Amino acid sequence: MDDTRLRFRVFSVFTALLVAVLVLRLAQLQIVDYSDHSGESRSNAVKEQRVLPARGMFFDRTGRLLVDNTPGYNLLVTPRYYDAESTALLAELMGVPDSVLVERVAEARKWSAFRPSILHGDVPFDVLSTVLEQRHRLPGISYELFQKRRYRSEANMSHVLGYVREIGDADLQAMRDMGYRPGDHIGSAGLERQYERDVRGQVGSAFKMVNIRGQVVQDYLEGQEDAPAFSGYDVHLTLDARTQALAESLFTDKRGAIIAMDARTGGVLAFHSAPDYTLDLFTGTIDDEAWRYLTTSPEKPMFNRVTQAAFMPGSTFKPLIALMALQEGVITPDTRFYCPGYHPRGNGRIFKCLDTHGSVNVVEALRESCNTFFFEMMRRIDVNTLDRWGHTFGFEEKAHIDLSQREVAEGLIPDSAWYNERLGEGRWNEGVAMNLGVGQGEILVTPLQMVRYVAAIANGGTLLTPHLIDYMIQPETNERRMPDRPAAEALTVNPAYLEVVRDGMERVVSEKATWLQIPGVTSAGKTGTAQNPRGEDDSLFIGYAPADDPQIAIAVMVENGGSGSGNAGILAMFVMEQYLKGSVDMQGRQFLWKQVLDRRSEPLLSGTGAP
């Protein structure tokens, strides 16, 4: 039996040796090379998913909710795990042709085979449910929750807010490092675009364990490594939603712009460019016909007329001329000039007045909008002085407005160099300058510049910085953020002369165009009527109220609106009243209301109107 015992020992030692070999191999795999294999298994099974943050909401100055979010579902595909044989089932469940899915999967694969891409954005919940019920037959298919915009106000505010839509190729290339993926939504105009970084919030991440077919099995490590999404900043606007809504409704069937501003702070109260569009168009997938209208209509609904429409200011420029004449010393408040119905230079054929005003001083000239007086002012002042004064009040400059500066126009105040270049040196004379005195000729201004200018007159010489955002606040941390903007500018204008100009503007309303009075509130303004080569004159108005303690300053332009006092002025009056009193007193004023509503801007190019 010694023999057997020997064999027993040999066999036991042999077995133990083999086991020892295995133990060493395990030690190599599990202890020495642990981190390598750990990395391999992690990159296999752990996938990072994005947690999309809630986009910041918008509120008006009174805290009224304007824009919030509502959940939507994106169906995702991870091409690496997608099984082409499940296309037919998926297409049937979703009610789309097979070819659409094939194409989208191919597109997604181009982006990344291993990362989930959006297969179909904003899927209705019932469709999502039926797809998820078949999940075990649909490898590589998952979904994500996203927030889509919901517009809660009766006011469109389309040019202020701007729209949010699926990210385009150009943005995707430029902003890939900031965590954008195909199918993501991005602010594409207005404040949504300008403050995208603040409003979007920070994308969080959730780590999920996926199986070999790309299906999510469970949270990885119970979510310990997840980074929560950080909501975007809520934006509190200076806009007053009800005033805005009224302004928008009064612009029905018109082209033009209105901007009203707090005359003390520069906070914009109403901001409307007509025609506009509803932002709801963009919450789903915008249909091609609507997009074509928005981008190709000659009415230019996407063009922001408040900041970009440059037009002749007409008589609304006269207060500036008056102020300049007083401060430059070419007249005193008592200086009189005789108006025979025309300015004598040009023998009455060129520089016509609308009436025979007789002897007028500066206040009377403003009240009567006497052209003769203001022709004379510019006969006494050279164009370069006017150019300097224009710049003082922010003309021919891009004003800050919290929107992209690319959407802000400069306008034009011509100086001698400009005329020399255009007309040739020595080939123009004071007659050119005189025309500028009544806001005609080459001057181009925007509503945004006009409201700054009238607010500066109203508040005693402070050139304000118009702004739309009061403050931004992060809802979870209550951290506040303010957009960078230049400070308001104190102008070196003699307050006494400003008082003279304000007196003239008050008399426009109190003595001349008395139908522009706001019941119970004193106001001041200046109407303007500028020639428009396409049809009827443009109707213009600038003003402020209350006259003795200005709270709101306003500038209105209505294309083809006719006389300034008959249309833009009435419109401005109602808007200011709404803001100051919270409602409009309709008693005895229905005809004014109707007159404004009935006015239409002449359609541009027949056959290309709204769909």
Add this chain to the structure above:
Amino acid sequence: MNSWYSKIDAATLVLWLLLIGAGLAAIYSTTHGAAAELYTSTPRQNFDRQVMWFVISAVSFVIILMLPIRFLQLAAFPAYALTILFLLAALLFGREINGAKAWLAVGPAQFQVSEFAKVGTVLALAQLVGMRRPKTMGLSVGLSIVGIALLPAMIILAQNDTGTALVFLGLIPIALFWSGLEFDILLLMLAPAVAGYLSVVHTPSAIVFALVFTAFMWWRTRDRRVAGVAALFAGGTTAVASFAMAKVLQPYQLARVLSFTNPGAAEFRDNAGFHQLQSMAAIGSGGFSGKGFLEGTQTQGAYVPEQSTDFIFSVIGEEFGFVGAVLLLALFLGLLVRLVTLGTRMKHPFGVMVAAGAAGIYLIHMFVNIGMATSMLPVIGIPLPFVSYGGSALLANSALLAIVVSLYMRRDDFSIYGY
């Protein structure tokens, strides 16, 4: 007088139950983890089925304990003949599963006949050795041993189940070893295996091994013939293996054989190397203490193909780590040593051979299976005894174990002149 069951070897029973328990835990993890709802019903029932097979195995175990030694001895050759017939039947009429035509249907159940052939072969080998008087172990017995193991191996090879066939071939040196052959002859028997392995991994090492081995045998025996056979076996195997790899094997076969040496290489990682790459990632990422029961990402994500059957060790390695894997190896080592201990205590060639055969079969399975899972060996599809999912294997392995325990329990009944 003690009752009959007091002589049952409790240690073997406990080790058997522990191994089956480890297997059930691992199978449970592959089917009842967080991903369970993503599976269709078939894999989800694996755990329940394996429990059912455990119950069947336990009942069989008890039945075998009732059988007298004499019956087992008399039944050895008929059982072998029967399993050979079944193997042929499976080859001719059987059902093909995973490429191997090794399955016979009995009612609702499918049996992998080759698993039961192992029991029949071990019994036949034991009976063959047990019938001889000591010191009469001539060449004819050696050839008979080779023949008994070779016959089922050839049929199983024809069934296209290379892995199981290799187990029968592996049984040959073990049976020869325990049958009482000279130690030097044993070394000669082992040399081709080592030379073959080295040829695949690193041919120069194989050549060095052949030279060293030949010199060693010459130094030991000073016998020119032995040295010549040593040179022939070691060198010949090296030459044949190298030639086969270069000329005979199809490229895909070669890839499969070679992939284990570097499963991550670009040409292997998506096909032949995929199993092992994923298995190594699973085991390696388990680290020292494992990711925890039902917490293995590789396991729950089903990244290792065949993770409940041939690659079950990856589940244990990942979820229970180095500690768990070594513990499992310790259970195996304990069982194997215990089995040959029981065998030597029986002091009868039949008992020794059955115990040694069982231990040998388990050893081959264990080493090849875990070697494959850890990428030390090529992918050879054989299960880990008592642990892998699979009813036939569990039943056959348990039956073999039961025979050893039964023989040991009745060891006093062995006839001294039984041969």
